[in-house]
Each structure stands twice: as structure tokens, then as C-alpha cells.
Amino acid sequence: MKVFGVVNATAQAAVHWYNRYNPVEKAKHWLWVITRTVLIFGICFIILYPILTKISIALRDKQDMFDATVVWIPRHFTLENLETVIGYLKYYESVTNTLWLSLGTSILQLISCALAGYGFARLKFWGSQYLFAIVILTIVVPPQTIMVPTYLHYRFFDVFGIYEMFTGNRGVNLLESFWPFFISSAMASGLKNGLYIFIFRQFFRSLPKELEEAAYVDGAGVFKTFARVMLPNSVPAIATVMLFSFIWQWNDSYFVNLFAPNATLLARSLDLLPGVIRPEYVGGVSHTSLYLNTGMLLGILPIFILYLFAQKYFIQGVERTGVVE
Template sequence: MRSRSRWVRIRPRTIVIHVVAWAIGLAWLLPFVGVAMTAVRPLDQTSLGWWRLSPFSVTLDNFVAVWNNPGCPLSLGLRDSFLVAMPATIIPMLVGALAGYGFARFQTRSRDYIFLAVVLFMAVPQMMVAVPVYNLMIRAGLISSLLSLILIHSAWGIPWIILFMRNFFRTLPLEVEEAARVDGASDFKIFYKIVLPMSLPAMAAIIVFQFMWVWNDFFFAQVLIQNPNWYLSTQCVPRLVGQFVRPYDLLSAGAILTMSVPVALYAILQRFYIRGLVGWTIKG
């Protein structure tokens, strides 16, 4: 009787919503399934469509070929992407956290105007600053240097991280900070001893967002990195395409290797990531 009553409680609207949700989810996953199927099979089996399952054989040759590609080895591209993404995530996170704490806790006459200017920087498109940034890097001698990408991505990430952390800090209770201040703790000690440990969920969300943004960037990498020896992974994958040939098996393998790093990072920080996203949206 209990099982029957549970089925009776399910309304047609609920069934429709679930069916639509499952349909959207499957449609969204379908391209990823196609990429995975193409990456692990020989090209002659997928040239007429990855959904053809006869014949079907699994091989890792595509991954090996992409990893050791003579034109642009993806192994070196992943290394360079990692060398750029790590500092370009940590530097703006630390600077943005300090600035966000200042905007959240300290009152000055010009605070709101400065904060508005910082937020407006988020609206500037990359293409608008491409030429000035390129000229600046030429004068600094940083063209085809990974440092140029670290600097531009750090500068690009600071405004949104300030906004993110400022909103998150405003959700934290003031009582703990005031008690520490009464005990003689300085503002900086309160920040790194009390506030930062409480901000780990927000930090995890920032790491995921900023790392994925830097890792997936193609525009600035294409503008600033002209030496093939320092190409990033996002530059190596498109160069698998020849003038008359599109090796979809190699492209799929390269795409999987490239996206595996941010996916793994998200899987590791998922629990903190969700908490950080919920926390920063409570106050604005």
C-alpha cells in the first residue's frame, strides 16, 4: 500500500519535468560521448560516424600520437599551460582577497567609487586591449614569454575576484573579528589567522573559475606566444589540423587530454566550490 501511495503522489507535471531534464542532460552529454568514442578508436572506424559500432576496437595510439606530436607536442603544451595557470590563479587570488577584505571592512570616502571602477574593468572586452597589450609586451621584451600571459591573466582576474571576495567577506560575522581586535590582534593578523581560514570555500571557487579561465584561454596565448617552443595546449590542439586533413581522432584525443586537468581540479574541489558559490551570493 505504501509503494502504491508513493506512485499516486507523483503528478504528471513532475514526470514531464524529469523527462525534459533527462532529455536536456543527454543532449548535452552526447557531444562528449562522441569525442570520447572518437578518441579511443582508429580513424577508419569513425570516419563515417562515431555512432557506428561495427567494427569496434579500442586503442590508445591517438593519445600517444598527440602527446608526442612532432609539430607541437601536447606534453609540452600541457606543461606550459600549467606553468601559466598556476601563478595566474594564485597571484590574483591573494591580491583580490586582500583588496576584497578592504572593500568589505574599511570605510573611506572614495571606497565605493574605487569599487565601481574595479567592477567596470570587468566589462572591458579582451579584443579592445589586444593591441595596447601587445605593444606593451614588445617594449618589455616579453613576447613569446610565459610571463606575459601570467601578467595579463593576473590583471584580468583581479577585478572579478575582488567583487567575489568582497561579497563573501560581507557574509562573515563581525563578532569574531571584533573579539580578536579587542585581544590586540592587528588587521593583517585577523585577516590571515581568522578570515582566510573561514574563506576556504570561496577560495576553492576562485581557484576553479580562474584556473579554468586561464587554462582554456586561446586569444591572449595566440597574440602573445609566437614561438612554437612555448605554445600552450590550446594552441597545440588546433595545429593538429592539416591543410587537407582533419584528423578527428587526434583532435578528440587532444581535447580530452586538455580538458582533463580542469575537470580533475573541479572534482577535487567540488565540495568547497559549491559552498563558496552559495556564500558569495547572499549579500551584494
């Protein structure tokens, strides 16, 4: 047996040496390395090209827009474009309002969607499959199809007609405020909430049931088990939902124009930027394009900073939420 073991080890060493030092195998290895590097570099360039272009344009002087020799590096660096666009956008006020709105809706959506996802994952009751099918349907159905009833719901907001019964008025007007965003988020019916419920359901299903059983043995109820056991173990899913919710609310202009068309929010300010800029004042259409690119760069800058700190948890959440039993 020892002889066969020695022979086997020697054969494996010979195969390893052949694969490592054989010119054909080395050529195949380096060819794959070069091909993989070129593909990764090309894909990264395609993704980063728009951002690099906007950075280059935002730092250019107006005269560089007519210089054909300027491609990436401006000949005359300036921060005047940033200062001008910040004034057009009311940038600091818009960012502050958008930050509070996005943060508030993200927290409310996190709580409501986590509870709904845990219920679909662990609590078995009659009709749960049909209810979850409706949740998935909300992902597919575009919000534009229910625009009119959604608008009227918050224009004449009333719960079971209680307000009208006591006051005689048809309802409370919640438009031009953040209440429609907060109420829909707290009820797990806000922007992309069907997707968040699906993410939490998939993640909770991937956790071992022994965690819950141990909590039940110790006398914990459903809500205590959820808060003390399941939620602390779902940090990747929480980070994923929080990041998705924050970014989508940050970039949302549809519901902002529907519920609060006069609010000073960043997405709405960017939509209005082409109409605010006066081409005859800045010198022509080319300068208008310069300011539009600068505005887009300022719009994605806070999101880019957020992703730098949250990318680790985001990648973990995407990996874990795809695992099911």
C-alpha cells in the same frame, strides 16, 4: 484543551493519510517524479553529449569513420589516435608548461584579489564605491578593446620611466615569457580579476563582523585580522576563485597569443592542431576530424580530473558568495 489537541492531531493524521493513499494524489506524485527524472536525464545528456561523442571518436579505428553502423561503441577499439595526437601536440611538454603557468597565475590572483575584495568589503574610505564600480566595469569591457596598449605596455615595460632614466633604453621587452601573466596577476589586473574581486567582496561581507571585532580587541591589526581570521574562514571562496582562475588560464589562447605566441602551451597547441595535421598523410578529411576530436578530449582531460576533486568546494563557494548582508 486536551480534547482540542487530540481532535487536531486526529485531523492532521487523516489529512496525511488522505494525501498519501488517495489515488489522485499518488498519481500526481508519480507524474511529477517521472517528469523530473526525464528533465534531469535530458539536461544531463545535452551537457554530456559532446564529451561522450569525443570519447567514442577518440577510441575508434579509421575504418569505423566510414561505417554507418558505428554510432557510440566503436567496432575496432584503438589507442593509436591518442598516441598520434599526443605527438602532434607535444602533449607532455604543453601540459607541464600550462600547469606551471596556470598554477602560478592562480596563486597570485588569489592573493591580490582576496586583499582587494577584503578592502572593498570591510575598509571604508572615500571613493571606494567609485573604485569598485571601475572593478565591475573591467568585467564588462572585453580585453580586445585594450589589446594595443596592453601589448605595448609589456613590449616596453618600465615603471614610472625609471629604467629609461638610468639606461636610456625605452623599456624591457617582457614578451615571449610568462612575466606579463605573473605581473598582471599580482596586480589584480589579469584575466577575469574583476570577477574574482567581486566574489571575495561578497563573501567577506557575508561573514559576521564580530569575528573582526574580537580580533581587534585582542590587538590584531588589519592585515593580521585578514590573514588569521578572515582568510581561514573563506575556504569556499578561495576554492571557487582558484578553480575559476586555473580553468580560465588553462583554456586561454587570447593572451597567450598576445604575450607568448611561440610558447609551447596546450591552448596554443590545440589552436595550431588543424594546421599541423596533414590530411594527405592521415588519409583524408574524416581522419582529420578524428584527430581534432581526440585533441579536444586530451585538452579537457586534466580539467575534468581537477573538477572531480574540487567540485565540493566549488559548489559551496558559489552558494556562499551570493549571500550578502
